[in-house]
Amino acid sequence: MARRPCQNVAVNERSWYLTGRAAGLVLRLWRRTVRVEARNREILKPPFVLAVWHGRLVGSLLDNFDCGCVTMTSRSKDGALAAGAAEGLGLKATRGSGSRGGREALDEMEEMVRAGCPFAALTVDGPRGPWRRVKAGTVVLARRLGVPIFGITYSTTRPRVLRSWDRMVLPMPFSKVVVAYAGPWSSDVPVDSIGAVAEQVGRELDSLTAELDRELTGAELWPPL
Numbered sequence: 001m002a003r004r005p006c007q008n009v010a011v012n013e014r015s016w017y018l019t020g021r022a023a024g025l026v027l028r029l030w031r032r033t034v035r036v037e038a039r040n041r042e043i044l045k046p047p048f049v050l051a052v053w054h055g056r057l058v059g060s061l062l063d064n065f066d067c068g069c070v071t072m073t074s075r076s077k078d079g080a081l082a083a084g085a086a087e088g089l090g091l092k093a094t095r096g097s098g099s100r101g102g103r104e105a106l107d108e109m110e111e112m113v114r115a116g117c118p119f120a121a122l123t124v125d126g127p128r129g130p131w132r133r134v135k136a137g138t139v140v141l142a143r144r145l146g147v148p149i150f151g152i153t154y155s156t157t158r159p160r161v162l163r164s165w166d167r168m169v170l171p172m173p174f175s176k177v178v179v180a181y182a183g184p185w186s187s188d189v190p191v192d193s194i195g196a197v198a199e200q201v202g203r204e205l206d207s208l209t210a211e212l213d214r215e216l217t218g219a220e221l222w223p224p225l
Helices: 011-031 054-062 076-087 102-114 136-144 190-217
Strands: 036-040 048-052 070-073 092-096 119-123 149-156 159-161 169-171 176-185
Touching: 011 076, 011 136, 048 054, 048 092, 048 136, 054 149, 054 169, 054 176, 076 092, 092 102, 092 136, 092 149, 102 136, 119 136, 136 149, 136 190, 149 169, 149 190, 176 190
Parallel strands: 036 176, 048 119, 048 149, 070 092, 070 119
Antiparallel strands: 149 176, 159 169
16 A cells, blocks of 8 residues: 555654655755766666665665655654655655664565565665664565665765765765666575675675775775775
């Protein structure tokens, strides 16, 4: 069943949600000021789980407006804002995180993919880190669905790196943005291999991100871990 806007947002979070909807509109306008090149998109075969670093989310979204995927935002005011932005960009949002409501949100994501959502997208080190460490829930969801994991990242010729926990990278207007996809990684693994798959996804996402940074800016925007 399609969720109505604001259906998963508490009354005291409505203003945050509506601010997020406005932010989604701003990002749609921002998209018109940059040139986006997508690489390896042809490898994607729905359904699947898509992994992205929290700090590379904004540019990655520029290639995924109105895709109809389902994502997860935390049960906080920041999460309500993120849910509003996601739904304003044509995505669906469940509410939860590793610290609160994550299991229920994963269950809901699984149901929505089984009901026809083309894929589930997760900021794999969000909402608050550890930075660039893929959480097991990404692999768990893919394993339950019996689908592969793909990765997405991006870089830009005119980046601004914020002083936030995730070193968020923003593409400045009139820049070139390259969004690249990686994978697939199989989720058909024993339970005791889930952590190893998560680490592999993280390593390869980091490698691709660094490669794009060097190509577009001449240097890596994030330090090695």
